[in-house]
Amino acid sequence: MTAAAPDASRKATSSHRERKRARTWTAIHLAAADAAARHARLSDITVEAIAEQAEVSPRTFFNYFRSKEDAVLGLCTPVLDDAIAGDFCFSPGDDLVEKVAFLLLAVFRTANCRAIGYDEYIALMDRHPELARRRFQHIDDVETVVAELVTLRLAATRLTDDPVVHEGTVEDTADMIVTVAGALMRSAMRPLLTAPGRTEADADSVLHRTCALFRKVTRG
Template sequence: MTAAASDAVRTVTISHRERKRARTWTAIHLAAADAAARHSRLSDITVETIAEQAEVSPRTFFNYFRSKEDAVLGLSSPVIDDTIADGFDFEPGDDLVEKVAFLLLAVFRTAASRRAIAYDEYIALMDRHPELARRRFQHIDDVEAVVAELVTERLAATPPADGAPVPASNVEGAADMIVTVAGALMRSALRPLLTAPGKTEADADSVLRRTCLLFREVTRP
């Protein structure tokens, strides 16, 4: 077999594996969402029940989701896509908090972008089970932890400038502080999207931008 043929076989194999993983992920997610829609309490639903409906083992369930709440919401463990990471840098004059807030939103979206149920059904499930909405906001903590590493790396690589707001002696502490504040703004922006009639996740960018503007006005010396 030539090297080109070998690469082609490997590509087909990986593609088949990825499609199979995607089908399994979707089956578990839909089974969990269906169970949540049919029960008045999430505590009445077990991982075993979800796994049985999805025709997988409980062990396989945990290969895809950390909890039944994450399975209902379709939340994956957050990772920073290479495209997002490569396009993220600090430039002179940047509003660091706003820039990180939008980075958080981008990573948050990738972790929840594979949801296989309609948005109105998604909102209805969170209305039916308030703990799901709480878990969705807790997921931002996971996103912040991943983003903090990239922000620290980029701050450390940014040449110091006159009047730079980031002390070179404590880049990691500065990064944690920026991510924490940016995360608070993102939570503030996302909260009304779960409660305001007619609002969807597509409105998140404009809402977050207004939230960052308000933050600058409130904190301006």
């Protein structure tokens, strides 16, 4: 009983700290989204004003978000979830680009933690085009995180029936696959932002169609 007490105390402290951090993150995000909804230009919104509304300091703001655009969109730093990384591997016959495109989408989803509704989210990007550009730029951050895993999986897998994999170094091949997969993901994301009636739930089917079109175009 006495041996377990310190562990229980540490877990309780950690859990309390995590809840407090989550509340602070949400407060900043909602304050930024509210400011974006009330102003015609993002340039009229300051980090200081967002921090004041969220009842935190500007220094605390930057502990949670890199920019006011990220705060409005609710963007987190992309990380590879252990479950996602553990399930990802290559097998002979895989469409490497499509497989990596869906890996990018999975990681992208974990880095979008917004607390506002999808319609409001789209409305903010319509109101402030720079937000849509930042959302696409965020895929660059996701690609950087994913590239290392793709390199490791390629190095650990012998795809003997796919000679393209062995044309260059593993790093070169991984970089090419991730770059192309990222371009397909960006292409798939555009209709989700612009087509009436689209929702985030459509992302998988749209990405499937985009990858299929890419195969058709590149393979004749």
